Amino acid sequence: MVNFFIHRPIFASAIAIIMVLAGAIAYFLLPVSQFPDITPPQVVVSAHYPGASAQVVADTVTTPLEQQINGVQGMTYMSSTSSNDGSSTITITFDVGYPLSTAAVDVQNRVSQAASSLPAIVNQGGVTIKKQNPNFVLIVDLTSPDGSVDPVALSNLAYLQVVDPLKRLPGVGDVQIFGERRYSMRVWLDPDKLANLGITAVDVQNAIAEQNV
Template sequence: MKISELSISRPVLATVMNILVVLIGIIAYQSLPVREYPNIDVPVVTVDTSYPGANAKIMESQVTQILEDSLSGIEGIDFMSSKSRSEQSQITLTFKLDRDPDSAASDVRDRVGRVRGLLPEDIDEPIVAKVEADAQPIIWIAFSSDRHSALQVTDIAERQVRDPLQTVAGVASVEIVGERRYAMRIWLDRTRMAAYSITSQDVEA
């Protein structure tokens, strides 16, 4: 028996079935997940470079521009932006949605490594990091040693720990907090500096 024949011969049953279909549709509609802003992770990779003592103009010409020229050829870039300020350069690469973030970060590290020899020797190693809009630190790792100083522990964390962790799938970025740096205190002789027409900024540079 066809549905049409059943509906004609048994109208009450057909009415009940129609009501059930409508009720199920209403319940399903109300339970549908609705987001005003869908949870979309746009692949974004940043390159941060520090150059102690350099002004914004030097950062732009000797660091940012060289890195941009190398990074511009990476496949899948949607757009690229950069900021150059005193002692700091930051390049942000936004990739198309179909680009894998881990693969994109790997390509960026490769391009940065190719031009590392063209950058000033005194710069800190460029930091390549994957960025997510809602990223929050989820793991903290503490380092201590009875045989090494705080400066040595910082050096070990930078050279042997940070880079391997950055290549782990799903890791957006690795930051070292509370690191110890070598410092030097210099007393300037104003009289001799004036004789040579040297300013404190010249000494710092």
């Protein structure tokens, strides 16, 4: 049989091409939607407490949210992280096959119950709930070859110009910036001048917040 194809290369090539075409056609006809889910669905809850340390975020944001979310229907386990940049992230993993939309709604209801326990500035910024698959499909590296753009500018460029267009693509659940950096402003206050002007640190904070776009 081997010698038959060796001595007839044109015939062997034709058979190979037919097999490749048949496989390509069959690929698009596979009943993928009928395959059972093998990865558990996840819902991610994110909040931000500007200026707070990791311990403060854990005590005032992460813990109240966890207490309300814990025990939500279909939940398998829950993990959380609190960072020194003021961010709080809670990942709730559900049973395999549990409807992701239902899970997101249930988590949203639990988060709403915890809103009164959160700091006002956290509620002002909003608590986001995202449903997502735990697997990364694509990772893109954004760099400046000649070093003319610093990492903060690159992160800001990705946030303003790249993230939203990618999120609008069909099938994209979420887009995350690893090592994200944001422009910020640090303000030093002179207590004596504040006293002479008859204003407080809160007044300065509110004035800056009104101008923040």
